[in-house]
Amino acid sequence: MPKRKSGPQKRKKMVDTHFAKTPKNERRARASVPIVHDPFSRKKPRGRPPTISASTVIGRADNCRYQLKQAWKQLEGPLLAAQSEDEVKAALESRASAYASSYVPHQVADILALIHDKQFPKDSEARVNFLADSLGGRPNLTFRSSRDVCARERAKQRAKSPYQILRHEYYVECSCGYEGPARDGACRKCGAEINLFQNMVWGTDAWGT
Numbered sequence: 001m002p003k004r005k006s007g008p009q010k011r012k013k014m015v016d017t018h019f020a021k022t023p024k025n026e027r028r029a030r031a032s033v034p035i036v037h038d039p040f041s042r043k044k045p046r047g048r049p050p051t052i053s054a055s056t057v058i059g060r061a062d063n064c065r066y067q068l069k070q071a072w073k074q075l076e077g078p079l080l081a082a083q084s085e086d087e088v089k090a091a092l093e094s095r096a097s098a099y100a101s102s103y104v105p106h107q108v109a110d111i112l113a114l115i116h117d118k119q120f121p122k123d124s125e126a127r128v129n130f131l132a133d134s135l136g137g138r139p140n141l142t143f144r145s146s147r148d149v150c151a152r153e154r155a156k157q158r159a160k161s162p163y164q165i166l167r168h169e170y171y172v173e174c175s176c177g178y179e180g181p182a183r184d185g186a187c188r189k190c191g192a193e194i195n196l197f198q199n200m201v202w203g204t205d206a207w208g209t
Contacts, residue, residue, distance in 0.1 A: 052140040058153040061136030061146070064102075068128045071096035076124060080115055088112045103135075110138055117143075170194060 137146030178189035
């Protein structure tokens with residue numbers, strides 16, 4: 001009489017049979033996928049990871065705007081007449097010497113390409129903004145991508161409230177019996193001040209959390 005197989009042996013045979021029926025290419029694909037035991041990992045955003053932060057791009061662009069506006073009256077004519085990198089360099093060094101080191105030599109070629117771009121504006125202020133926003137993300141981003149980043153960041157800034165919080169208070173429970181909002185960081189009834197050091201010792205912050 002044949003010997004019966006135990007439970008674990010039966011389960012192992014079933015798994016082996018199922019694995020044998022799986023197509024070979026699917027088995028290879030499964031084997032190549034690493035097993036990551038990390039329930040807290042976040043899903044990666046779609047698209048390429050950014051090579052430069054938006055805050056860096058808008059910061060550079062704002063700095064360029066300031067510098068170019070300071071020297072644009074003297075710089076505009078010679079710069080727009082330039083037909084080579086040497087002429088762009090000469091215009092910057094002679095008409096905007098205080099800021100030339102920010103653009104010479106690493107952004108000379110970019111400036112030459114931008115002033116001959118079909119989209120280069122005709123208005124003086126728009127020209128400054130176009131140049132500055134295009135250069136803000138270089139060399140990590142294309143001119144167009146740099147301008148798009150600047151436009152999004154400025155839209156966020158415009159959407160923010162123009163008002164500021166002038167005062168904020170805490171809800172307190174004082175030993176004098178008062179419970180309610182504080183006034184100037186103290187109890188409204190007896191004037192006892194909020195002890196921030198005590199909050200830190202007790203493991204709470206200034207908000208009582």
